[in-house]
Amino acid sequence: MSGALKYQRGLRLSRLCTNARTCGYSTRNSCWSQLSPASLHNSVGPKQLRRLPVLRTSPYSTLSPKPKPLEDKSVHRLSSICFKPNSKTPAPVTKEDRPSLNAADKFFHQRYAFLYSASELKNHPINLIIPEIVILGRSNVGKSTFINALLGRSDAAKVSKKAGHTSTMNVFGIGSPEFINKDLLEKGMRPPRHGLRLLDTPGYGFRSHTDWGETIIKYLNKRKSLRGAVLLYNRAGQAHDTDRNVLKALAEANCKTLIVLTKADTLGPSWAEKLSQSVESIRPELRKLSATQENGWKEGTGWVPDVYAVSAGMRSSPKGLGTGGGIPGVRRAIMDMAGYNLQEKIEVKPETIAYDGDVVSFDNIKWKS
Ligand SMILES: Nc1nc2c(ncn2[C@@H]2O[C@H](COP(=O)(O)OP(=O)(O)OP(=O)(O)O)[C@@H](O)[C@H]2O)c(=O)[nH]1
Numbered sequence: 001m002s003g004a005l006k007y008q009r010g011l012r013l014s015r016l017c018t019n020a021r022t023c024g025y026s027t028r029n030s031c032w033s034q035l036s037p038a039s040l041h042n043s044v045g046p047k048q049l050r051r052l053p054v055l056r057t058s059p060y061s062t063l064s065p066k067p068k069p070l071e072d073k074s075v076h077r078l079s080s081i082c083f084k085p086n087s088k089t090p091a092p093v094t095k096e097d098r099p100s101l102n103a104a105d106k107f108f109h110q111r112y113a114f115l116y117s118a119s120e121l122k123n124h125p126i127n128l129i130i131p132e133i134v135i136l137g138r139s140n141v142g143k144s145t146f147i148n149a150l151l152g153r154s155d156a157a158k159v160s161k162k163a164g165h166t167s168t169m170n171v172f173g174i175g176s177p178e179f180i181n182k183d184l185l186e187k188g189m190r191p192p193r194h195g196l197r198l199l200d201t202p203g204y205g206f207r208s209h210t211d212w213g214e215t216i217i218k219y220l221n222k223r224k225s226l227r228g229a230v231l232l233y234n235r236a237g238q239a240h241d242t243d244r245n246v247l248k249a250l251a252e253a254n255c256k257t258l259i260v261l262t263k264a265d266t267l268g269p270s271w272a273e274k275l276s277q278s279v280e281s282i283r284p285e286l287r288k289l290s291a292t293q294e295n296g297w298k299e300g301t302g303w304v305p306d307v308y309a310v311s312a313g314m315r316s317s318p319k320g321l322g323t324g325g326g327i328p329g330v331r332r333a334i335m336d337m338a339g340y341n342l343q344e345k346i347e348v349k350p351e352t353i354a355y356d357g358d359v360v361s362f363d364n365i366k367w368k369s
């Protein structure tokens with residue numbers, strides 16, 4: 001290769017790398033694979049090459065002219081967006097709601113720690129006494145953002161525009177352990193440091209991991225400390241087949257389920273009407289499913305009749321992260337599911353004190369398949 005040609009090739013490559021960096025794609029995959037060397041060689045001569053502008057944004061932005069959904073910032077200010085059965089509008093927050101909403105907010109702001117990541121059930125350390133709530137939903141539905149909003153932080157769970165970002169179950173400890181019954185601690189076990197655990201999970205559907213379904217089904221069926229699941233639906237609330245499969249798995253595992261619609265802010269000014277339509281389509285599905293279950297997974301006991309909506313993104317939240325966007329209402333619903341009775345003062349419901357059924361060490365569990 002002549003010196004001039006070598007120089008030109010070097011220049012082309014360095015331009016491409018700069019593009020890769022500025023557009024946020026790694027040089028190993030998208031930029032390299034989509035801009036083939038042939039297309040570069042054919043389209044750019046030495047003179048044009050010198051004038052080639054350095055891209056400041058993704059070179060593909062012009063290829064995807066998808067309009068941004070309208071954001072309704074008024075949604076960010078609401079402390080609860082809850083659709084009760086037989087109501088087409090969100091229930092207003094009353095004076096009586098305040099003490100319990102505040103108690104839940106206080107609990108979630110007490111303390112927080114990232115505890116561990118687990119890719120399989122056997123990687124979860126034994127936990128017999130701290131209630132766990134698992135957050136489930138399709139890829140990109142907003143699970144990690146939702147966890148951050150619950151914690152009132154922007155950086156606890158990693159969020160990405162790219163679907164399939166969370167690839168393991170990531171476990172967070174929240175709140176003080178003062179209400180946990182320490183009598184259930186076995187010899188050699190560490191005393192609890194938190195009153196609740198929240199589990200961020202990999203999304204299912206687009207770009208999901210193939211063995212995820214098996215892992216979560218094991219988790220739902222075998223984890224003694226699991227008190228409930230929050231199933232996030234996309235803002236339009238349209239259930240995909242994968243959502244239905246997960247719902248069925250929750251029903252079969254008799255796991256208490258709370259439905260939360262995400263990204264309410266992107267629905268525009270008629271958000272309440274659109275959410276109400278989604279709720280109207282979700283409840284009959286839940287009723288139909290619970291009619292086929294004989295294990296007690298019924299309205300009220302198996303799934304929570306109130307359907308919530310959130311705007312966990314909350315970029316314009318007036319008082320700070322987690323004070324609006326419907327998050328306080330969901331915090332209270334989660335604590336209720338975990339077994340906390342939220343009056344003026346937090347009390348623990350009796351069923352949280354003692355779990356029924358045999359306590360089996362995870363090492364001794366025999367899996368069905
Ligand atoms: N406008 C708006 N955007 C949101 C909201 N919640 C999440 N997002 C955005 O949706 C994208 C996906 O959010 P994530 O929280 O990473 O979604 P995820 O469900 O954890 O995704 P995976 O881990 O890939 O399954 C990010 O770009 C978020 O900023 C919301 O309430 N409003």
Ligand SMILES: [Mg+2]
Pocket residue numbers: 143144145158159165166200201203
């Ligand atoms: Mg995530």
